[in-house]
Amino acid sequence: xxxxxxxxxxxxxxxxxxxxxxxxxxxxxxxxxxxxxxxxxxxxxxxxxxxxxxxxxxxxxxxxxxxxxxxxxxxxxxxxxxxxxxxxxxxxxxxxxxxxxxxxxxxxxxxxxxxxxxxxxxxxxxxxxxxxxxxxxxxxxxxxxxxxxxxxxxxxxxxxxxxxxxxxxxxxxxxxxxxxxxxxxxxxxxxxxxxxxxxxxxxxxxxxxxxxxxxxxxxxxxxxxxxxxxxxxxxxxxxxxxxxxxxxxxxxxxxxxxxxxxxxxxxxxxxxxxxxxxxxxxxxxxxxxxxxxxxxxxxxxxxxxxxxxxxxxxxxxxxxxxxxxxxxxxxxxxxxxxxxxxxxxxxxxxxxxxxxxxxxxxxxxxxxxxxxxxxxxxxxxxxxxxxxxxxxxxxxxxxxxxxxxxxxxxxxxxxxxxxxxxxxxxxx
Amino acid sequence: xxxxxxxxxxxxxxxxxxxxxxxxxxxxxxxxxxxxxxxxxxxxxxxxxxxxxxxxxxxxxxxxxxxxxxxxxxxxxxxxxxxxxxxxxxxxxxxxxxxxxxxxxxxxxxxxxxxxxxxxxxxxxxxxxxxxxxxxxxxxxxxxxxxxxxxxxxxxxxxxxxxxxxxxxxxxxxxxxxxxxxxxxxxxxxxxxxxxxxxxxxxxxxxxxxxxxxxxxxxxxxxxxxxxxxxxxxxxxxxxxxxxxxxxxxxxxxxxxxxxxxxxxxxxxxxxxxxxxxxxxxxxxxxxxxxxxxxxxxxxxxxxxxxxxxxxxxxxxxxxxxxxxxxxxxxxxxxxxxxxxxxxxxxxxxxxxxxxxxxxxxxxxxxxxxxxxxxxxxxxxxxxxxxxxxxxxxxxxxxxxxxxxxxxxxxxxxxxxxxxxxxxxxxx
Numbered sequence: 001x002x003x004x005x006x007x008x009x010x011x012x013x014x015x016x017x018x019x020x021x022x023x024x025x026x027x028x029x030x031x032x033x034x035x036x037x038x039x040x041x042x043x044x045x046x047x048x049x050x051x052x053x054x055x056x057x058x059x060x061x062x063x064x065x066x067x068x069x070x071x072x073x074x075x076x077x078x079x080x081x082x083x084x085x086x087x088x089x090x091x092x093x094x095x096x097x098x099x100x101x102x103x104x105x106x107x108x109x110x111x112x113x114x115x116x117x118x119x120x121x122x123x124x125x126x127x128x129x130x131x132x133x134x135x136x137x138x139x140x141x142x143x144x145x146x147x148x149x150x151x152x153x154x155x156x157x158x159x160x161x162x163x164x165x166x167x168x169x170x171x172x173x174x175x176x177x178x179x180x181x182x183x184x185x186x187x188x189x190x191x192x193x194x195x196x197x198x199x200x201x202x203x204x205x206x207x208x209x210x211x212x213x214x215x216x217x218x219x220x221x222x223x224x225x226x227x228x229x230x231x232x233x234x235x236x237x238x239x240x241x242x243x244x245x246x247x248x249x250x251x252x253x254x255x256x257x258x259x260x261x262x263x264x265x266x267x268x269x270x271x272x273x274x275x276x277x278x279x280x281x282x283x284x285x286x287x288x289x290x291x292x293x294x295x296x297x298x299x300x301x302x303x304x305x306x307x308x309x310x311x312x313x314x315x316x317x318x319x320x321x322x323x324x325x326x327x328x329x330x331x332x333x334x335x336x337x338x339x340x341x342x343x344x345x346x347x348x349x350x351x352x353x354x355x356x357x358x359x360x361x362x363x364x365x366x367x368x369x370x371x372x373x374x375x376x377x378x379x380x381x382x383x384x385x386x387x388x389x390x391x392x393x394x395x396x397x398x399x400x401x402x403x404x405x406x407x408x409x410x411x412x413x414x415x416x417x418x419x420x421x422x423x424x425x426x427x428x
Numbered sequence: 429x430x431x432x433x434x435x436x437x438x439x440x441x442x443x444x445x446x447x448x449x450x451x452x453x454x455x456x457x458x459x460x461x462x463x464x465x466x467x468x469x470x471x472x473x474x475x476x477x478x479x480x481x482x483x484x485x486x487x488x489x490x491x492x493x494x495x496x497x498x499x500x501x502x503x504x505x506x507x508x509x510x511x512x513x514x515x516x517x518x519x520x521x522x523x524x525x526x527x528x529x530x531x532x533x534x535x536x537x538x539x540x541x542x543x544x545x546x547x548x549x550x551x552x553x554x555x556x557x558x559x560x561x562x563x564x565x566x567x568x569x570x571x572x573x574x575x576x577x578x579x580x581x582x583x584x585x586x587x588x589x590x591x592x593x594x595x596x597x598x599x600x601x602x603x604x605x606x607x608x609x610x611x612x613x614x615x616x617x618x619x620x621x622x623x624x625x626x627x628x629x630x631x632x633x634x635x636x637x638x639x640x641x642x643x644x645x646x647x648x649x650x651x652x653x654x655x656x657x658x659x660x661x662x663x664x665x666x667x668x669x670x671x672x673x674x675x676x677x678x679x680x681x682x683x684x685x686x687x688x689x690x691x692x693x694x695x696x697x698x699x700x701x702x703x704x705x706x707x708x709x710x711x712x713x714x715x716x717x718x719x720x721x722x723x724x725x726x727x728x729x730x731x732x733x734x735x736x737x738x739x740x741x742x743x744x745x746x747x748x749x750x751x752x753x754x755x756x757x758x759x760x761x762x763x764x765x766x767x768x769x770x771x772x773x774x775x776x777x778x779x780x781x782x783x784x785x786x787x788x789x790x791x792x793x794x795x796x797x798x799x800x801x802x803x804x805x806x807x808x809x810x811x812x813x814x815x816x817x818x819x820x821x822x823x824x825x826x827x828x829x830x831x832x833x834x835x836x837x838x839x840x841x842x843x844x845x846x847x848x849x850x851x852x853x854x855x856x
Contacts (some may be wrong), residue, residue, distance in 0.1 A: 048778040078837055081830035088533035088827070095531050096541070103523050105516035105788035113524070116767050118801050130839035166837055202801040220657070221645070225801035230646065244853075250846040257842040289841050335816075339544050343815040350819040351846035357831045359814040360533035373546050373630040373653035375813040387771040387789040388763075391778040399516070399786045402509035406785045409506055409594055411558035413717050414685040418678040418779035425672075 001278050003303045009314075015302060016319045018368045019233060019261050026214035033185045034218065041195035048186040049157070053127075055311045057161045060197040061169065062179040070168035082170060085137055085358040093142045093359030107390055108395025115383045117147035118225075120199060122191035123176070124206035124216075127156035127183050131164030132207075132212065138362050138377065139205045140174035146382035152191060152199055156183020178315040188215035192224045203227070205377065227377050231368030232291065234263030236321035238312060239277075241270055243327035244348055249280040251325055251351050256297035257290040263320065263367075264301035267312055274303040278395065299306075313337035323352045340371045342398035390426060393426055429692075429706050431731045433699065437742075443730060444747045446510060446796045447689050452643035459614045462621065462646065469623035474491035476614040481555075485589045488625040490596065490607040498596035510598060513786040514565055520788030521570045524807035536823025543811045545575035546653075548627060550619035551604070552634035552644075555611050559592030560635075566790050566805065567633045574810035579604045580619060580627055584611020597817070620652045631655070633792065633805065655805050659796030662691030663780055664749035666740060666762060667705075669698060671755035672776055676701075677708040679753055679779050684725035685718040691795075692729035693747065695740055702731040712718035741765035748799040749751035751780045768799045821854055 003295040042060060045184055049057055094310050098115035105111055114266040123139045125132055136153065145153050153176045155163055162215060163181055182190060188208075193202030204216055213230045220226055235255035239248050248266065255264050268274055281298060288294055306312050313334060315325065320340035327348055328334060338344070342357050342365030355361045364377035389398070400419045407415035435443060464472040470488060477485055526543035533539055540569055551567045553560055564581065571579050581604045583591055593611055599607050608626055609696030610618060616636075631653040632644055644654045663683040667676050674843055676694065682693050709726060716722055734740045744752065746852060747767035756762060766772070770793030771783050783789045792805035819827070826848045835843035 016824050061829060078833050081833040084534070084827065084830045085834065088537065088539075091533045092531050095529055103788065106512070109516065109782070109787050111516075111520045111788045113806065132838060134834060134838060145444055174653060204466075216651070220648075223657075223797060225798070246849055246853075247846070248840065250849045254840070254846045257840060279513045284845070285444040288845075294842060340812070341814050343817070346816060346818040347820075349821050349824045349850055350817055351850065353831050353835060353843040353846045354537070354819050354824070354827065355815070355817055356843060357834045358827045359537050359817040359819060360531065360539045361817050365629045366812075369651060370653070371812065371814075373812065375811075376815060378541065378813060378815070379810065380813070383803075384768070384794075384799065384801065385806060385808070386766070386769050386799075387783070387806070388774060388781055389771070389778055389787040389789050389805060391782050391787060392773040393773075393777050396777045396782070399512065399782065402512045403781050403785045404515065405506050405509040406562060407781060410560060410562060411717075412682070412685060414678065414682040415721060415781045415784060417712070417716075418675070418682045418781045420474070421674055421678045422777055422779065424754075425674075 001281065001298055001301050001303050003274060003278065003305070005305045006307055007304065012315060012318055015304065018263060026210060027218060030185055030215050030218040034189045037186065037189045037195060038193050042197050044184040044196060045182055045186055045190055048184070049182065050185050055157055055159055055161050057157060057181055060180050062163060062181060062183060067168045067179070071172060072166040072395040073165040073404055074169045077168070082173070086141060088360035089137055089141045093379050096143070098383065098385065106395060106398045108392040108398055109389065110366050111387065111389045113385045113387050115385055117149070118202050118384055119148065120150040120152070120201040121148045121382065122201035122204040123151065123153045124187055124204060124212060125153060125155040126208050126212070127158065128242065133164070133165045133166040133170040134357050134363065135206060136167060136170040136174060138364055140171065140176050141379070142379050143382050144175045146379060148382055150199060151411050152178045152180065152201055154180045154182045154187035154191060157181040185211050185215040188212060188219055190220055192219040203334055214337055227364060227381060228366055228374055229370055230367070232261040232263060233258045234321055235323040235325060236265040236267060236316060236319055237325040238267045238316060239269060239273060239288070239325060239327040240329060241273060243273070245273065245280050247348055247351070248277050248327060249284050252281055252301065253284055253288065253294055254351065254353055255323070256294040256301065257288060260293055260296040262297040264297060265304060267306065267315060269305045269306060269308060269312065271305050274305055278303060293389065309333060314396050320369045322365045322367045322371065325352060337395060342366050342371045342376045396422055397426065429709065429726055429729050429731050431702060431733070433632065434735055435732065436583045440743060440746055441733065446691060454638060455646060458613055458643050458646040461677065462617045465614060465623060466621050467618045470625050473610055473614055473618055473623060476612070478612065480612050481584050483536045483585055483586060483587055483589050485609055488608050488610060490591060490609060495596045495600050495607070497624060498593040499600060502597045503595040510601070512715060514569060514601065516786055516788035517565055517569045518573065521807050522573050525573070526811065526813065534826045536820040536825060536826055537817065539815065539817045541813045541815050543813055545577070545811055546630050547576065548578040548580070549576045549716070549810065550629035550630040550632040551581045552615060552632060552636055552637050552640060553581060553583040553595060554640070555586065559594045561592070561594040561598040562785050562791065563634060564595060564598040564602060566792055568599065570622060570790070570805070570807050571810050572603045574807055576810055578627060578693060580606045580608065580629055582608045582610045582615035582619060585609040596662040613639050613643040616640060616647055619649055620647040624842045655809055656794055656802055657796070657798055660689040660691060661686045662749055662795055663753060664693040664695060664747055665753040665755060666695045666744060667755040668696060668757060669701065670757040671701070673701065673704040673708050674756060675776055675779070677712050680709055680729065681712055681716065682779065682781055683751070684715060684722040684729065688721055688724040690725040690775045692725060693732060695732045695734065695743060697736060697740065698736060699733050702733055737761060748797045750793045750799065753780060769796050770804045780839050817828055824850055825854065
């Protein structure tokens with residue numbers, strides 16, 4: 001790992017820099033795929049699946065029979081674990097339900113917000129060696145609580161045209177309405193445009209590689225919303241002498257195993273701690289099945305020593321980590337100073353894995369410094385807040401003259417007229 | 429206006445279609461402008477202002493002296509009107525402040541959300557003949573309530589290099605930190621990248637023409653968030669025999685005067701009402717100073733007659749109007765059926781102008797059908813909700829084994845290890 005001792009502030013932006021992807025070429029591919037699917041629908045989807053996933057599939061939609069059979073293959077022990085996670089995620093997100101409050105801003109002028117579900121949402125789950133069923137939990141559960149009417153899930157099939165048992169089980173458990181074996185740009189395009197088998201949705205959620213990310217970005221230009229701009233996953237750990245170096249090392253590695261581009265940073269005022277952790281990381285790394293991936297991410301990762309707690313807070317806010325582990329004795333100081341982060345893990349017994357799976361918080365979070373402006377996925381992500389106003393005759397008498405003056409000053413006479421014509425009737 | 433009697437459902441998408449802008453050429457211009465500003469900073473800004481706004485300016489930043497002088501030019505009557513609007517907007521948005529609730533999802537596992545302001549925000553206010561100071565109110569007030577540390581406002585100068593008095597007065601009144609005379613793509617680029625005079629911000633708000641819209645879209649690819657994808661403004665009015673045709677006509681026209689591409693729709697089950705309104709619209713149109721613009725928008729606008737209330741609700745939800753005026757006796761029926769809208773105006777004495785200026789709700793709203801997936805601007809738009817979790821030793825014993833099982837099933841051994849290593853210590 002790279003050890004940086006008291007880096008100067010002018011060098012922070014360089015330390016905090018994330019990998020940048022050139023996106024222009026991808027955008028051209030997206031354009032072509034979206035165009036073909038608009039033209040040929042399902043037929044194009046089957047062709048792209050043959051081309052990119054190297055498999056001939058007959059049915060895009062996964063049948064009830066397949067779901068039932070897959071669910072039977074999942075062990076009871078794993079099912080119990082998943083149900084515990086589901087309960088916690090449900091509890092935490094249900095509590096986020098919006099409560100309407102009416103405000104009388106002026107006598108006779110009542111304003112309020114109401115929440116309405118986004119009607120149709122799409123969930124993308126990447127394929128590959130590991131079946132990321134935990135992401136199905138994180139996206140389908142709040143969609144269900146919000147009351148979304150249609151929940152479409154796309155995930156690429158393996159070489160035999162199948163989808164992992166765990167994904168099918170969890171999708172069914174959480175009330176996904178339709179599961180489609182479809183991955184990559186074509187999946188995002190299908191959910192944007194709609195085909196014979198795939199319904200068009202209003203918002204697309206979920207992680208993916210750079211193709212999926214580019215496709216989601218492209219979808220936004222066609223009027224479909226997306227959850228978050230994506231980037232490689234990251235963790236920043238702030239630790240002091242009260243922390244346990246073995247724990248810290250294991251947390252750094254759990255981030256590092258995600259991919260070679262994972263961002264891993266440990267911040268402390270203690271050089272001794274940094275050196276201890278560095279040694280332990282390499283020891284723990286030896287026994288990991290994903291050692292190859294993790295060691296490459298670890299090579300690029302940074303141990304940052306800063307002179308005092310205040311400087312640490314500034315550094316962390318500038319980095320704006322997706323995951324932020326706080327293993328310090330003076331927790332309150334760091335929480336009070338915190339401006340930018342996706343999700344925060346407090347204390348020695350709160351590993352990032354807790355939030356990844358089962359504490360109840362959502363694991364779909366802003367990477368790449370986006371925590372400066374974006375929240376992670378939460379119940380709000382699945383609803384719209386609509387504003388309402390009701391003005392009585394009395395109310396219009398109270399605010400009408402102000403509206404008339406302001407509309408006139410903006411040169412919008414018809415806006416003024418809409419008030420004047422009403423006030424006139426009230427006076428007559 | 430176009431009168432459509434009982435259009436078939438299959439024709440609704442065509443009726444509901446909005447103008448589509450070809451965006452590719454604009455994206456190339458954006459790329460060039462962003463590149464120049466990255467390279468030459470303020471110097472490039474002055475050059476673009478010369479080129480596009482046709483004015484030589486010396487100082488990008490508006491001085492305190494200018495602001496003071498401008499404010500003195502605004503009439504006391506208008507100032508009073510603006511203060512009433514400010515109070516109402518403040519009250520309504522302040523009530524939206526987030527309250528943290530802690531949830532113990534499992535014994536020893538505590539989860540919660542906290543809200544933090546977005547540190548630096550940018551506001552874009554278009555130039556032109558009408559000084560849109562009401563939009564300054566709508567964006568600066570919630571930013572101030574949220575606690576944003578820096579509020580930068582860009583607006584293009586007129587041919588003399590000046591900015592409208594009202595805009596300067598309102599910006600100052602609402603606590604804008606820096607006012608820059610700068611418009612178009614170059615303004616959005618400057619707030620994205622940062623120059624000697626213009627601070628880089630985390631999120632950009634505000635309306636604009638297709639250049640500004642394209643620049644905001646481009647900014648998102650560089651990690652800056654934006655408020656909403658933009659499109660021409662729209663109103664849909666649902667009216668029955670309890671409505672007042674003169675009022676309806678004035679509301680349709682107040683939307684139509686915004687621009688020739690304004691979307692204006694009136695929906696009813698009564699043909700008589702539609703015909704009455706049509707007649708009155710043309711009569712009212714005669715006296716408008718912006719008659720030229722409004723009449724072109726009115727030409728394209730639609731009076732839609734549908735067979736019953738249920739069909740109206742379906743039609744309206746499919747259109748997903750930015751502004752939705754409900755002038756009916758059976759308000760509850762329509763509110764219960766409502767799924768998609770930006771802001772709703774209830775009853776004969778709630779014209780759209782009320783929400784545009786002074787009721788207290790925000791007037792920055794989703795156009796172009798985006799109300800299906802997006803909320804309008806509200807206090808949430810200026811904050812991030814960060815999630816927190818704190819797991820005790822007891823808590824980790826409760827959820828740890830489930831995390832281990834799930835991580836293993838996803839093939840993420842290091843995620844499992846981070847829990848196992850802690851549970852092991854607890855057992856020893």
